[in-house]
Amino acid sequence: MKLKTYIPCDILKPYVKSFAIQETEDAKTYKVLPGTGLVIGFQYKGKLSRLDNQKEIVLSASGVSGLADHYKVFKSSANIGSVLVFFKEAGASIFFRQPLHELFRESISLDNFMLRSELLLLEEQLGGAKSDFARIEAVEKFLVARMTLQEPDKLVLAALALIHKNKGNIRIKELIKELHTSQSPLEKRFRQAVGASPKKFASIVRLKNAILQYDPAVSLTGLSYEAGFYDQAHFIKEFKTFTGDTPEAFLLQKTGKRFFTITQTRFD
Secondary structure, eight states, X not given: OEEEEEOOOTTTTTXXXXXXXXXXXXXXXXXXXXXXXXXXXXXEESOEEXXXXXXXXXXXXXXXXXXXXXXXXXXXXXXEEEEEEEEOTTGGGGXXXXXXXXXXXXXXXXXXXXXXXXXXXXXXXXXXXXXXXXXXXXXXXXHHHHOOOOOOOHHHHHHHHHHHXXXXXXXXXXXXXXXXXXXXXXXXXXXXXXXXXXXXXXXHHHHHHHHHTOOTTSOHHHHHHHTTOSOHHHHHXXXXXXXXXXXXXXXXXXXXXXXXXXXXXXXX
């Protein structure tokens, strides 16, 4: 498998975390865990499907995947190649007119957001590109052309900072008190810019941090308490929805491995 990451150009750095080129020779089935930023992907060779309750759904070549609170399972063909765009939190909002919460749990073809002819031109460029650098450059030009002139929402950015500072273990009442605002405007602006409600986003951050900071010396009960769960049954239920496994199966068998590297994702 080939996986190369690229730093975005200066104009895109405030909004895009990274680009990646990924190619895989062998067909495989794999799991993708929830992240905190949207992902756009362009498949320039091969085919990809999503497995949903044993049903295989063939995905289109170009699309956007919104935030989610549960894992997804994908099946790739042999000789697949993709360009992936990993957005920073709230970074995708300047590229879409639609409120991003409408994409929550969804993977949608990009031709729902633009003229098909415009997308076909980019897909042809990616398929005919002679180098990875040329593919990244084509995607950068595509994104820059779609940028809208709008200032970052400082209230949303402050809310994101507080959620991360507390590792996702913060209640909405605490959040609005710290930000000197009320719940309704915060929820509306956060959902539009980030792609999920503050509460749902915080739950993603909380479970992600719990996994990344797992220490085998700490019991799973201790881990659940550290993550802010006072009911272990609730912790196990959310963890299984998030990863597809119980905490014991996921953590104890994979100690020392990185769990949140999203290697590939694709779209309806």
